[in-house]
Amino acid sequence: MTSGKGRCLCGAVRITAQSVETRHHACHCRMCRRLVGGPYFAASARGVSFEGRENITVYQSSEWAERGFCKVCGSNLFYHLKEPDLYSIAVGIFNKPTQFVLSGEYFIDNKPDGYDFTGDHPRQTEAEIMAEFTSSD
Ligand SMILES: [Zn+2]
Numbered sequence: 666m667t668s669g670k671g672r673c674l675c676g677a678v679r680i681t682a683q684s685v686e687t688r689h690h691a692c693h694c695r696m697c698r699r700l701v702g703g704p705y706f707a708a709s710a711r712g713v714s715f716e717g718r719e720n721i722t723v724y725q726s727s728e729w730a731e732r733g734f735c736k737v738c739g740s741n742l743f744y745h746l747k748e749p750d751l752y753s754i755a756v757g758i759f760n761k762p763t764q765f766v767l768s769g770e771y772f773i774d775n776k777p778d779g780y781d782f783t784g785d786h787p788r789q790t791e792a793e794i795m796a797e798f799t800s801s802d
């Protein structure tokens with residue numbers, strides 16, 4: 666965990682997170698792929714605050730989550746799970762992206778065949794993620 670500051674490409678939105686997971690995941694799901702044009706690298710964060718919030722457009726991508734982007738430059742900023750209130754921040758917007766380590770891949774069976782990530786980390790299929798998501802704990 667670390668604290669983190671970042672911003673969108675144009676600077677209209679600035680973000681501060683009191684704590685960010687430096688181990689992050691890549692998501693290959695169809696929604697992320699369409700949203701960011703490739704795999705989505707995101708890190709869970711707490712204590713998230715924004716400057717320039719009026720420049721954020723929030724898109725309701727499902728009943729349980731929304732995604733935010735800068736309405737000026739289009740930078741993808743976050744995935745926000747409504748319940749519990751949890752942000753996954755796009756790793757690339759942080760000022761020090763080199764502190765992050767890829768530690769897991771989601772929806773590996775949705776990944777296009779044209780590329781692979783190296784590293785020995787968990788790679789979960791859609792079925793595995795759905796089973797986890799619907800299990801009662
Ligand atoms: Zn922007």
Ligand SMILES: [Zn+2]
Pocket residue numbers: 692693694695696697698705
């Ligand atoms: Zn995804």
